[in-house]
Amino acid sequence: MAVTFMCGFEAAAALVDGIVLSTNAAYSTTQARTGTRSIRVNPGSGAQGTANIATPGQGWFHFALYITTLPSVSRQIVHSSTTGQAALMLSSTGTLQCWVNNTNIGSSSALSTGRWYWIGLRDKTSASDVEWLQVDGVGQNCLATATITTTIGWFGCGGTEASAIDIYFDDVIGDDAGFLAPSNVALLLPISDNARATLWTGGSGGTTNLYDAVNNCPPVGSATESNTTQIEHAGGAVSSTDAYDANLTTYTTAGVGSGDTVLAAQALIVWGEDISTGTKLLSYRIDSNPLVFGELSIDVSTGHGSGAVGTYSTGADYWNERRSAIKTTGLVIGTDITLGTSPVFHVVRPETASRVASVCFTGMYVAWTPYVAPPASGPPIQPKVYPQILVQ
Helix, strand or coil: CCEEEEECCCCCCHHHHCEEECCCEEEECCCCCCCCCEEEECCCCCCCEEEEECCCCCEEEEEEEEEEECCCCCEEEECCCCCCCEEEEECCCCCEEEEECCEEEEECCCCCCCCEEEEEEEECCEEEEEECEEECCEECCCEEEECCCCCCCEEEECCCCCCCCEEEEEEEEEECCCCCCCCEEEEECEEEEEEECCCEEECCCCCCCHHHHCCCCCCCCCCCCCCCCCEEECCCCCCCCEEEEEEECCHHHHCCCCCCEEEEEEEEEEEEECCCCCCCEEEEEEEECCCEECCCCEECCCCCCCCECCCHHHCHHHCEEEECCCECCCCCECCCECCCCCCEEEEEECCCCCCCEEEEEEEEEEEEECCCCCCCCCCCCCCCCCCCCCCC
16 A cells, blocks of 8 residues: 555644645534544535645545534535546435446445544546445445546535535545555654754744644744744754754554554644745754655745745745655554654754744654454354253
8 A cells, every 4th residue: 555645634734734625614623533633514505615635646535534414415525526536425314425427336335423434435547347435444336447537636515515514524545556444644743852953942042842832733833933833943053964853742642553554654844934035944854763754955935935934823824834755664563663652853954054944833644554353263162061960
């Protein structure tokens, strides 16, 4: 398997999470399958509500679905049922209708309200009759041969069907090799300082507990900076190796077990500049447990957020948001990963320029498949029968 996208919505920041939310789609702590957040989509009759994925990739699209209120008519909940696309609609009876090339190729068994389901939808061209839909890892007999020309671009309710609906999404994973068994996504956040070069400080000069400024969900980053809004490097280092290292949440704390399979890891960072003039460079990676390379030299002055930093919540255009490449190999528990040990996030100022560069968020997404014990095999054990002795 090779994960191409993953998100658990824990950052509560659309571009950090790799999605863009529309009206009637919002972060929620009411229901969460993994961690503390999910995406709630609850449009009224005739209204829309979607989460758009920036780079989904073609393959197999997975997500956890929680139904609070069923629609009175079928509503689109993944993509749209047009030619060249794979899509899902949720019916009034709780079945998922699987549409491929604008044709309904079958429906799932009925889903109930009030519980999480793991949904897998094929989003890849097939030259033969294959399964397009799974629920909780079980195929739903939705078979078709089809050519897909547009990959999954959104989940939620992109149509304007005449019914209200209330549903939640969590643990979104894209894979380019096949269906995944029910899996999870967690965000590992800074929990303590590991190491600090002298010129790395809190936003108002603090030299301890820098981690507390880069673990906020959503990021806080502000023009009125403090030791809990962002960290910064003052510039003017004598070498190009000045680093700040933060210990992240352990895998054990995130819920990963010793028998589980880690699928992927990805580093996340949000950075900015105190003034817009001059070039400032940063680089980042997960330094250990495991090693995950980010971008090795980035111009902080260009990209999504350029210009002097402002308050993150009023518009992320002040800040640059990046995800590293997704690591899918070298993730074996006990060999490459120690569950009870923190990964270490490493951010470097790889230059000696004198201008200030800031960071207001760091972390690492990790996706894994929990171990499920195989069913017991062999004939059932028969109880022993002992003769009875009658006492006169």
